[in-house]
Amino acid sequence: MKRPPAIESAVDRGLAPFRGRRAAGLLPQTRMGGPMVWVLAIMVALTVVAAGGALALSNMVQTARGDLAGSATVQIVEPDEEARAAQVEKVQDILARDPSVAGFRVVPQEDIAELLEPWLGTGDEVETVPLPALVDVTLRDGTSRADYDRLGGALRQVAPQSRIDAQSDWLAPILSALSSLKWMALALIAMLGAVGAAAVWLAARNALGGNRDTVEIVHLLGGSDDQIARIFQRSILIDAVIGGALGLVAGIAMIALLGGQFAALQSGMVAGGSLLAVDWALIALVPLFAVGIAVYTARMTVLSSLRKTL
Amino acid sequence: MSAREEEIVQFDNVGLRYGTEREVLSNISFSLYSSRFYFLTGASGAGKTSLLKLLYLAQRPSRGGIRMFGRDVITLPRDKLPAYRRRMGVVFQDFRLVDHLSAFDNVALPLRVSGVREADLREPVADMLEWVGLAHRAEARPATLSGGEQQRVAIARAVIGRPEILIADEPTGNVDPEMAVKLLRLFEALNRLGTTVVVATHDIQLLQKVPESMIMRLSKGMLSDPTGALKYPPRREGTGARG
Numbered sequence: 001m002k003r004p005p006a007i008e009s010a011v012d013r014g015l016a017p018f019r020g021r022r023a024a025g026l027l028p029q030t031r032m033g034g035p036m037v038w039v040l041a042i043m044v045a046l047t048v049v050a051a052g053g054a055l056a057l058s059n060m061v062q063t064a065r066g067d068l069a070g071s072a073t074v075q076i077v078e079p080d081e082e083a084r085a086a087q088v089e090k091v092q093d094i095l096a097r098d099p100s101v102a103g104f105r106v107v108p109q110e111d112i113a114e115l116l117e118p119w120l121g122t123g124d125e126v127e128t129v130p131l132p133a134l135v136d137v138t139l140r141d142g143t144s145r146a147d148y149d150r151l152g153g154a155l156r157q158v159a160p161q162s163r164i165d166a167q168s169d170w171l172a173p174i175l176s177a178l179s180s181l182k183w184m185a186l187a188l189i190a191m192l193g194a195v196g197a198a199a200v201w202l203a204a205r206n207a208l209g210g211n212r213d214t215v216e217i218v219h220l221l222g223g224s225d226d227q228i229a230r231i232f233q234r235s236i237l238i239d240a241v242i243g244g245a246l247g248l249v250a251g252i253a254m255i256a257l258l259g260g261q262f263a264a265l266q267s268g269m270v271a272g273g274s275l276l277a278v279d280w281a282l283i284a285l286v287p288l289f290a291v292g293i294a295v296y297t298a299r300m301t302v303l304s305s306l307r308k309t310l
Numbered sequence: 311m312s313a314r315e316e317e318i319v320q321f322d323n324v325g326l327r328y329g330t331e332r333e334v335l336s337n338i339s340f341s342l343y344s345s346r347f348y349f350l351t352g353a354s355g356a357g358k359t360s361l362l363k364l365l366y367l368a369q370r371p372s373r374g375g376i377r378m379f380g381r382d383v384i385t386l387p388r389d390k391l392p393a394y395r396r397r398m399g400v401v402f403q404d405f406r407l408v409d410h411l412s413a414f415d416n417v418a419l420p421l422r423v424s425g426v427r428e429a430d431l432r433e434p435v436a437d438m439l440e441w442v443g444l445a446h447r448a449e450a451r452p453a454t455l456s457g458g459e460q461q462r463v464a465i466a467r468a469v470i471g472r473p474e475i476l477i478a479d480e481p482t483g484n485v486d487p488e489m490a491v492k493l494l495r496l497f498e499a500l501n502r503l504g505t506t507v508v509v510a511t512h513d514i515q516l517l518q519k520v521p522e523s524m525i526m527r528l529s530k531g532m533l534s535d536p537t538g539a540l541k542y543p544p545r546r547e548g549t550g551a552r553g
Contacts, residue, residue: 221420221423222396
């Protein structure tokens with residue numbers, strides 16, 4: 001196709017794409033700036049907190065499952081102290097011979113008393129209360145439910161008052177609840193992404209509407225949809241980068257604050273929810289995804305609106 | 311018609327209606343040739359602006375066919391339209407300057423859209439503003455310019471890219487007679503360089519200032535050809551026959 005002569009001579013020297021700062025002046029930045037930065041900052045901050053929560057819960061559940069998978073507790077509820085001591089001896093014999101058992105430890109009575117102190121208190125009267133004997137058992141990897149049942153049967157033969165509990169069984173409802181919380185956090189992230197995209201969609205439509213005349217003039221002067229979309233993309237890109245950075249800082253500050261408060265609980269299970277380096281790397285990706293979603297949404301919004309014109 | 315002239319626009323039985331209203335243009339058929347100067351006349355409401363909108367590809371017809379630069383533009387994919395629009399210069403009746411850009415930036419806009427580098431556009435834009443007598447207002451925003459000055463900026467913007475076809479809707483409506491003649495001389499100069507010029511006007515005096523021009527007359531949406539130069543109806547492709 002033949003080009004107009006004035007442009008033809010410029011073509012020989014090389015054309016410059018109509019984008020970046022030279023094109024941005026066509027649309028006043030204030031039309032998309034301002035509130036959009038703060039909306040995106042809040043979205044990113046909430047997403048960072050939700051992502052941090054989801055990752056922490058995931059780590060907590062994994063750590064707890066790992067710790068509990070090979071653990072069991074043998075409990076001997078025998079009020080007579082001598083009979084209880086005899087049953088403990090027999091239980092140790094069985095455990096020492098069983099191929100499923102990697103190791104075991106008889107929990108000292110003092111530790112049991114300390115565990116029960118919040119409920120039973122201290123004092124001479126308490127010492128008269130018979131406490132059960134507890135044996136922590138570590139099972140070998142690959143121990144099946146059948147092995148576990150067989151071991152329980154063998155223990156009951158020598159110690160009728162004994163009972164074996166897999167630690168994972170009594171923590172299962174808690175782990176299930178934590179797992180549900182993790183999925184809820186992920187759903188929250190998805191919803192925040194959708195709300196953020198909707199906010200950008202509205203802002204882009206408003207900006208396009210506010211610049212309708214300019215856009216039409218650029219079209220009639222030979223501007224393409226892509227050139228016009230790039231102007232809006234640049235505007236939202238700047239807003240999203242600033243908003244994303246602010247949101248990331250705010251989100252990390254909130255995670256640090258919450259992490260400090262949970263750490264103060266000094267609970268072994270909560271400690272398993274610490275964030276790892278890879279988790280922080282994933283959290284740092286949140287604003288990048290937000291920028292990507294914002295720019296893509298702005299582009300698609302503008303292009304779909306322009307397609308309705310000639 | 312000289313041998314170097316070629317058919318660049320062909321309207322074939324074109325009709326245009328807005329929504330469900332009656333047609334504002336009916337059975338419009340004509341051909342425009344390169345390097346010719348055309349006037350489009352008619353009373354207010356005759357359909358001049360609607361016909362120009364079809365010409366500068368701001369509107370699709372309700373029926374009929376339009377070929378420009380040898381290509382059917384009715385079925386042209388959307389992404390191909392900008393390339394055709396860049397071959398045209400348009401002076402809008404309401405100027406359509408970008409309010410927040412200076413006169414310089416408004417005139418430079420077609421070149422920037424086409425990808426001309428900043429270093430390459432400064433001189434031609436400055437020259438064009440000089441030519442329309444607005445060099446001293448290069449940094450002025452349209453709101454601070456008079457109607458006549460805005461019109462001159464609009465004209466400068468339309469011709470800065472040396473278009474193959476210049477379409478002007480009442481280009482002298484807001485300027486004094488002296489400037490009107492000067493602008494017509496600019497259009498004639500462009501025309502001599504090979505640009506086809508189409509000027510819509512209801513100013514009969516203007517027609518006499520370009521004696522070699524062709525005249526299209528619109529009345530109630532119907533086109534007549536008083537100078538007989540529109541080759542009406544257009545030549546059918548491949549047959550050489552008319553009608």
